[in-house]
Amino acid sequence: MLGMMMNTPLLISTILRHAETYHGTTEVVSKSVEGPIHRYTYADMARRSRQLANALARLGLEFGDRVGTLAWNGYRHMELYYGVSGSGLVCHTINPRLFREQIAFIIEHAADKVIFADLTFVPILEALADHLKGMEAVVIMTDEAHMPKSDILPGLVCYETLIAAESDAFEWPEFDENTASGLCYTSGTTGDPKGVLYSHRSSVLHGMSISMPDVLCVSAADAVVPVVPMFHVNAWGIPFAAPMTGAKLVMPGPNLDGASLHALFESEGVTFTAGVPTVWLGLLDWMDAHGKTFSTLNRVAIGGSASPPIMINRFNRLGVKVRHAWSMTETSPVGLAATLLPKHEALSTEDKLMLEAKQGRPVFGMEFLIEGADGKPVARDGKAFGAMMVRGPWVAAGYYNMAESAAHDKPGWFNTGDVVTMDADSFVQIVDRTKDVVKSGGEWISSIELENIAQAHPAVKEAAVVAKPDPRWSERPVLVVVLKPGNSFTRHDMVDLYSGKIAKWSIPDDVIVVDELPHTATGKLLKTAIRQIVLDEYARTSPDDNMAG
Template structure:
């Protein structure tokens, strides 16, 4: 007979994170640079009170357990209150990316069947434009006080967030329910077809918060001052709104003010120690600092993900500014954290170049996520650092279905337990478990039967002093099937020729992998989450004739 454990069964609920933060770090600050332009200060204790008021207000609007509440909002205390007020009261928090095309925003809100839509002041024109298409939204709520409500609007019955909150008592007890209940929905960027919804549970979100805070992950502690540059509408700001409550640290929210000058001033003023964001944001911040001869005084660690961090950027942050870069990889379907790159003690004996090569990889899996690389027949490949295959994952915070779909995306892997999620990435894994993305399966360049990694070529290109940003795509070739084309944005005032750039690859990569040609452009297309939009580049250069 199996002996069962005799332990309490306390459900893993998101509300427990906020309750903990309010009790043990109640006076710790939450600082927000608001859309209105001013700096707002509150605490974890006050956020907890107002989140309970949000729950009461949404119930008064008729919301029932399972109803979706949409948000179009930047990083700020009101958005944080909505995170907890919705999920904690058994509603579903649905963050919508306002950088998507308006038609996609409307499609996503309708697909999720949002009953309430809460939005920041600067998104009022967008919501007014889309309102006729949002037939399922019953209440529009402007995240502002009475003094910032518009004198007139086309929105029917526009509600004031501050008035809704102030009308409630906060005398509310978070309900207890099944930890597998849906807590939030995030949609993929929708680079092919319609975006797809990933529905997270309370259990998956709380476990993800624990995983994120581990020493070999984001390593957040109560001593940190955390500024999430990654937006709260981008995969729940990589779980930071939950992990920061778990450890009870100070949080600084930049709102829409993501330019280099605004970020640097906020970093310095609030003594930020830790941040997280995509490479394009750091590019803007570093450019501003370099132009003005500035240095950080407290900022020590950052997680960079969303797309591969160029080695040149990693070197600049660590060598010139003393900031430890934690390279990360994940997906919307993974809540999103999958791997982070930190060294083991055995690496201490290595020289600086060898250590950096390890840190340039996407890193080891967090406990809670397992991964494999498989060939086209789904057979596992060796972890030797050389074999590249299709990356598949499984774990506590990995989806098993998309919202509103019956067919599962999961696959079987011969000789491995359970079902696995195919990520669409091509990767290698070394003997120590460090994973390195070599490409997206649709972006890899197949030349004469051999694979060429576009990421490797891009990393070399952006190391050139005249290159601001670079992308590599495949161009059709009559003999080799495909050959690489390098598309480059030059730094302001910099000059470099095609021949000089191609010569720069010499000795840095195998000769047959060097791009066949270079195209100079004013800017590269990006997705709403900052990733290079190679589909558009391939369309733009589909008729490009290679000199070879």
């Protein structure tokens, strides 16, 4: 017997209709690429999204066509999220921080019909002109007063002119909720980027899930800044969760430095924000240097890569609660959130911090399987570790236009590539990425644990640990650090720092000081490049025995 509930499909357009109808006067504020602050409401956003949908139809786009975006977090990008997906097209967000060759690859792999780009990224489009010849249009997201002149791309279309010619009368179509809505490619640190194709159903369910109190806790009482970019994994779903709940949405645009973010937070009464550790490191350092505090910010979500406990502590000292989260492109992206249980309130401040620094507990909708080397589930004791696999309604079942995927070898599961532990309270902690763990003499050494310890040293601004080949132990860890101005950090300092905190055999063999560490297009440490830094340094300093332990 079936239930007698209405079979209303979960479509992204229903989020916009809800925001317009019931939160229509709530503000959407954007720091524009052109410079000024732009303000309007969810009702205005809905109206302009309908105009955009009409414009896309006039361009000749058909159901399921891909529309590429190269854009910062701003109001026009929000209109594309809804105008494209809502009309049955696929919003393909392109990460401008990828290499040019990677961008060219994903534009062609996705078979984009139209590209929309912010002014900042016109040089990228010009460099890719040969790959854009089959486009129906290349649209620059600005007004006529700021339209660039390009001899390489003479047919550029102005966004404001494009939609101004259209009526705001548009009926959002109703279709199967499993229809594709968005496309995002992984950062492709090994091999070509892989496409993750989201559906309307997965996006709506994920938006509902992250809004819950124990995840990101988004509500109409909030003013939210997604610092995490809309060009990667839908800004962690916040562009759906904020209008879904009626939260004020504040978009930072291209200016993500500490001074710009702090000014925006203060002027707009921001209560919640989300981003990767590298951005927060810049903000916290700027605030320390200028003696600043927050007047309204009370929560920050940190994800994308592991947050060092020292970063969580620095926010706590400013009166800001940290919600550590785990995410992947393939999981839409949020799957874990580190929310303490009532029994943890009795713990010491240090013990609470250690729990909050873990990746978190599974959010509803996500199921986790942690398998040891023998293929059996490991004990949930916080010590036994294994490969983490996940499944759920917003987990990728495969990659776009790829026949096979090693990550999906286990039927019904996605292998995340993370080595983790899970404790009795279901807190998951990443020991390492499978490809980053240091395998030394038959033992596994967690690069993340070593990095967190190093990050806590007052002289260290940023730290990375990678393996170097070793003739005796197979691999040995090496610490690579960026120092705060005016500081030093020697090998002796390093040994003192680690002594008593980890097993002696886990202490890195050496420390290398660099001016900066390379990062991926999504802000994570680029371990492949850091390994090369280490190899180059050993080759330079010990040409006759560069792999000696």
